Amino acid sequence: MSSRSLKAPFQYEKIPLDNVTVDNKKKAKNMGATLKRVWDYLAVEKFKLSLVILAVFVSSGLALLGPFLVGMAIDNFIVTQETSGLGMLLIALIIVYLFHSLAIFLQNFWMIGIAQNTVYTLRKDLFKQFHRLPISFFDKRQHGELMSRLTNDIDNVNNTLNTSVIQIFSSVLTLVGTIAVMLYLSPILTVVTMSVIPAMFFSMKWITKRTGPLYKLQQKNLGEVNGYVEEIVSGQHVVKTYSQEAKVIRQFEERNNELKKTGFWALTIAGFIPKIMNMLNFLSFGLIALIGGILVIVTDQQLVTVGIIVIFTEYARQFTRPLNELSNQFNLLLSAIAGAERVFSIMDETQEEMDESEAIDISGTKGNVKFDNVSFGYENTPILKEISFEARTGDTVAFVGHTGAGKTTIINLISRFYNYDSGKITLDGVDLKNIKRSSLRKHMAFVLQDAFLFHGTIRDNIRYGRLEASDIEVEHAAKDANAHDFIIGLPDGYDTILDQDGSGISQGQKQLLTIARALLAEPSILILDEATSNIDTITELKIQDALERLMEGRTSFVIAHRLNTIQDADTIIMLEHGEIIEKGSHDELINLKGHYYDLYKGQLK
Secondary structure (H helix, E strand, O other), rough: HHHHHHHHHHOOOOHHHHHHHHHHHHHHHHHHHHHHHHHHHHHHHHHHHHHHHHHHHHHHHHHHOOOOHHHHHHHHOOOOOOOOOOHHHHHHHHHHHHHHHHHHHHHHHHHHHHHHHHHHHHHHHHHHHHHHHHHHHHHHOHHHHHHHHHHHHHHHHHHHHHHHHHHHHHHHHHHHHHHHHHHHHHHHHHHHHOOOOOHHHHHHHHHHHHHHHHHHHHHHHHHHHHHHHHHHHOOOOHHHHOOOHHHHHHHHHHHHHHOOOOOOOOHHHHHHHHHHHHHHHHHHHHHHHHHHHHHHHHHHOOOOOOOHHHHHHHHHHHHHHHHHHHHHHHOOOOOOOOHHHHHHHHHHHOOOOOOOOOOOOOOOOOOEEEEEEEEEEEEEEEEEEEEEEEEEEOOEEEOOOOOOOHHHHHHHHHHHOOOOEEEEEOOOOOHHHHHHHHHHOEEEEEEOOOOOOOOOHHHHHOOOOOOOOHHHHHHHOOOOOHHHHHHHHHOOOEOOOOOOOOOOOOOHHHHHHHHHHHHHOOOOOEEEEOOOOOOOOHHHHHHHHHHHHHHHHOEEEOOOOHHHHHOOOOOOEEEEEEEEEEEEEHHHHHHHOHHHHHHHHHHHO
């Protein structure tokens, strides 16, 4: 084993807590709002919460009654050597502890149900929010980091609700009840017991000031690690193709090391809590025994009895235990709040623009699309400038141009993934903004360059285009897409299970399945993003044949990378820097001998 591997576990770089503390001040402003939002989810279970609170009251009261009965037994029976009535007291003590255990079981049982229902709703709402967010949101975020919000952060909230809520409430009740009973029994010993509070307070303040921001930083680092792992696993072919294994391992180690450091210091500093509490607990025991013994001797049990000293030693433990639990649970609560804040930050993201109040459903469309001086910008950067063109029913319009020219943006505007800033886009004469997005997209289908398949059977992947389609319709669509022959050649045919990446079939076969999906959807408008790139010649011919069948009678918009695939398009639009610089058929643009001509000749060469 190398010296590095021996030393690594003990090399923990100090976290700059001053910087983190500043972040904690910012976080503290949102703590109340975050807790309120969590409470809004909990409040749905008010009846069960009432039962939990009742059970906590019962268990806390019985926890105080037990030591009190023990003290009575010592003073009234053991010291006086009386046996009459001792049996009844012992039976009462057994009943107290049995009901105490039952109350704890019930409060935990009910709270687990409340916690599970709460995080179920929270996870459901977050997942729904994912589907309300615009495409641009996902373009800017690591998918693994978003998955971390849905899993790790919500699990953090779940774990805290299962334990911390009861513990905090029970600890507060026990603390208040213990102080009240101790004051009743002996104010002097109560003061002795509480003399350790200042030391506890300042110790906890020092610890929580550091662990709170560290827990938040730990959640942030965990999300980054998850995001990076998801990214690298998805791009494993690229990593291996360019022999970048050493680089990605090094970058992962850097992120993993940050997570290790924050986790180490958070748990190490939080680990001081039980040590400090045990030390102060023993100190409290010693002071109670010393001063209580002196009072017994000096006052001849007039102020303090042996039974009271025994009660106080137990109450001292019950007094410091809630403080200990409150400190521990407070750290867990801070971690859960950090996770909840990350969840709510996604829920507070600006959703995809709502449909206008006058937006309508369309039952059918001819597919006549018209752009009239349309301009669009993103984050104060102009993307499209006064774009005008028209696609009639059954027309094929192809967009060509260099990367960043605006081709994809036009498609996004037609699909209403974005709203245009000025001008007008109409479908059959109706402004797109007056058509509900869901209704519009029901009449559209996409065949993209990167064929995406879901985990499931081939049959289900094709049926995704129209969920109510029968098996016969699915197979008919597959035949029209030239996919039927290779499907029936698979061991399980249409019931073959595919992974998300479609492992087990070729890229061309995946593309045929997406075409079958689009055919089954029976769209009026078709979006194609060079579906035949990087595919062998024979499969390309099958795809071209399937695409011709798919495009027949439909308005089609094609993003073209290889110009030889769009020579039959009705209109070819050449874009540059968000403006149309040339427009016409293939022959017209070739005869023009402009930018399109130069691009076409360059590709031929």
